[in-house]
Amino acid sequence: MELGPCANLSCLLENGSAPSNTTGSASDILATSFLGCALSVMCVIGVVGNIYTLVVVNLSVRLSASMYVYVVNLALADLLYLATIPFVVCTYFVKDWYFGDVGCRVLFSLDLLTMHASIFTLTIMSTERYLAVVKPLDSLRRPGDYRRTITCSVWLLSFLLALPTMVLIDLRTSSQGGVTKRMCHPTWQMGAYKVYLTVLFITSILAPGLVICYLYIKLARTYWRSQAAVFSAKAMKRCSRQKVLYMIFSIILAYWACFIPFWLWQLLSVYRRQTGSLANATVACINFFVTCLAYSNSCINPFLYTLLSKNYKAYLRGRERNALVLIKVKHKRGSSGESVWSGSHTYTESLAVAQMQGIGNKEVFL
Template identity: 25%
Template sequence: MEESWLPCGEVNLSTPLNVTIRPINLTLGFIVQIFKAQVNEDKGLRAKDVALPVFWGLIVFFGVVGNLMVIIVILKGRQLRSTTNVFILNLSISDFLFIVCTVPFTLIIKLDQKWIFGDVWCKVMHYSQYVSCLLSIYTLVVMSMDRYLAIVHPLSSVRYRRVRYASGIVAGLWPIILLMMVPVLLGAKVVGADACDLGYLVIPESKNCLLFNSKEFVVVFFALAYALPLLAIVIMYALMLKRVWTRVGLGVMNDTSRNKSKRKVTRMIVVIVAVFGLCWLPLQVYLLVQMVDSTFGREEWQQVLLYVANALAYSNSSVNPLIYAFFSVQFRRSFMQVFSCCSGKPTFQHNVIDFGEPGTVAGGATRHTVLKRGSSLEETPM
C-alpha cells in the first residue's frame, strides 16, 4: 500500500501566484518576488529530497540484504528440517518482493510527483505490493497456527507439523493470493498527469491530484489483510496462554530443552506479529480516516503523517531479519559465515538454521556441523 491511494500531487496552496504575466508590466520587482517565492519552495523540497532518499534507502538496503541473507542461510542447508523454517523462508521471500518491487518506485513518485515507468510496470508494482502484503500476514497466520498445534496439541499434531505439510501450505497460499489480487493487476494503470494508481478505484480531482474513491475496497482490504488475520492470531495465542497456565497450575510444565525451545520460538513469532501490527497500523488508520473524510490528506501535516505511516509500513519488511538474528544464535553464526565465506577462514559446510523445537518437527535435539578445514565434528544443541 502506498501514497498513490491518496493525493499524489503536492501543491503549495498557501502562497498561490495568481498572476497574469504580460510583457509590458513584467517589472524587475515582480521577477524578484517570483524568484524569492521559488527559492522558499525549493528549500522546502530540498529537505524532503535529502531526507526521503536517505531514510528509504536504508529501508531498501537492510530489507534487501537482510532478507536475502535469510533466504541464503536457510536454503544453504541440505534440508529445511522444520516447519518454522519453511514459513520464515516464505516470509523473507515475500518481504524481499515487497522491498524490491514497491519501495524504490514509491520513493520516485514522492520525489518526482509523476510516474515514468509505463503502464506495465505500474500494474506489476501494485500487484506485487498487494500480493506480498497478503502473503506476509497469512504466513504469520499459519506460523501462529503451527505454534498453536505445537503447544495445545503437541502429540496429535506431530504427524501434520512436518516440512512437507508446511511446504504444501505455502505452495497453496501463492496461487490463492495471486488469484485474489487479479483485480488489482487488471485495474492498475497510469491515469491523470502521469500518475500511477488503481484506475478503477480513483477519480481525478485535478490534473495532479487523485482521491481514493472506493470505500468498499478500503474496508475489504483492511478486513482481509489486517483486522481478521490479526484477530485470528490473537485468538490462537489466547488459547495457547490458557493451555500454558492450565499446565502450570497442574504442575505439568518443566524446563526441558524441548519446552524452552518451544517458548523461544513462540516468543519470536509473537514479536514478529506485534511488529507487523504496529508498523501497518498507522497507514491502515490513515486510509480509514480518508475513506470517511475525502478531504483528509491535503494539509501539509497530514501529508507528513502519510510519509511517516508509509515509512513505518515499509520498514516492517526490513526488521524481520533482525528479529530472527536476535532470537537465534544459529542464525547469527550462519549470518557471519556467509559474510566470511570468501575470507579464507574455516566456514561451516552444512549449516542449517532451525527455529523449530527439538524432537518434534526438526527431528532431533542436536545438529551436526562439519568444518571445511579439519575433521572435527561439533554437536550444537538446538
C-alpha cells in the same frame, strides 16, 4: 485529494507524481531528500538482512522443518516488498512515472500481495504452533509436503486479493504549464473503492488479528495448566518452544505496529472526507510517516527471523535429546508400570500437554 489504490506506493504518489512545478520549494526539496534517504537506507538494510536470513536458513537447517519453510516465505515477501522502494524514490524525485502501464499494475499490486502473504504466513505459523502443542499426535499424521501446499495457497489467495488493484488502474498523461506528466490513475468508483478497502483491512489486519489473539489466549491457558501439572515456573521459562512462540508473536506485533497506522490513515481518508481539508503539507507528512513505518517492517523482520531461527534450532536440539531420554526411560521401566513421564523433567511442554490429554506412554515428537 484523489485516492488511489490502497498501497504504500500510491500513498506517496498521490502527492509525488501529480503534475507540479519541476523546481519545487526549498521545503519540498528538503522533504523529498529526507524521504529518499530514509527509504534508501531501509531498502539496503532490509535487502541485506533478508538475503542473510535466506542464506543462513538454507545453509544451516533442515528445510523440511515447518518453521524454516515459513521463514523463507516471509523473507521472500519482504524482499518483494522492498523491491518497490527504488521506484518510489525515483518517482518522487522526478515527479513523473517512467515505468509504463505495466509498471503501474505490477508495482501497485505488489504492495498488497506481499502484505497479505506476510500476515497469512504468520497466521499459519501461529496455528501450526498451537496445534503442535495441544494436538501433538496430529502433527505426525500430516503428509510431508503439506507445508508447501499451504504456502502456495497463501500466495495464490494474496494474489487474488491484489488482483483488482492490478486491473483497475491505468497510466494517464496530463499537462500543466507546458509540462507533460504521467501518473498511475485508479479507475475505481468511490463506493466500490470503499468496499474493497474495507475488505483489505479485514483480510490483512482484523481477521488475522482475531485468529492470532484467540490462538495465543488458548496457548497461554494451555501453558498455565501444563506448568501446574508438570513443570516449575523456572523450568517453563527455559522451554525453547515457549521462546519460539514468543518470537512468532513478536514478529506479529511488529507487523501490526508498522501497518495499522497506514490502514487507519487509508480508512480515515475514505470514510471521513474532512481529511481533504488538511493542508497539502500535512497530508504529505502523514503519507511520509505511514509509508516509512510500513517499509520499516521489512527492516526489522530479518533480526526477528534470525532470533526465531536460533530459538527453533535450540528447540529441535532439545526435542532430539528428549526423544533419547524417553527411549531410555521406556526401556528401563520396571514391572510396577511407572509412567515414563515421571522419569525426567526435561520434556517439552508438548509432552506435558499430551500427558494431560491422556496420551499415556506413546512417543510424541513434534
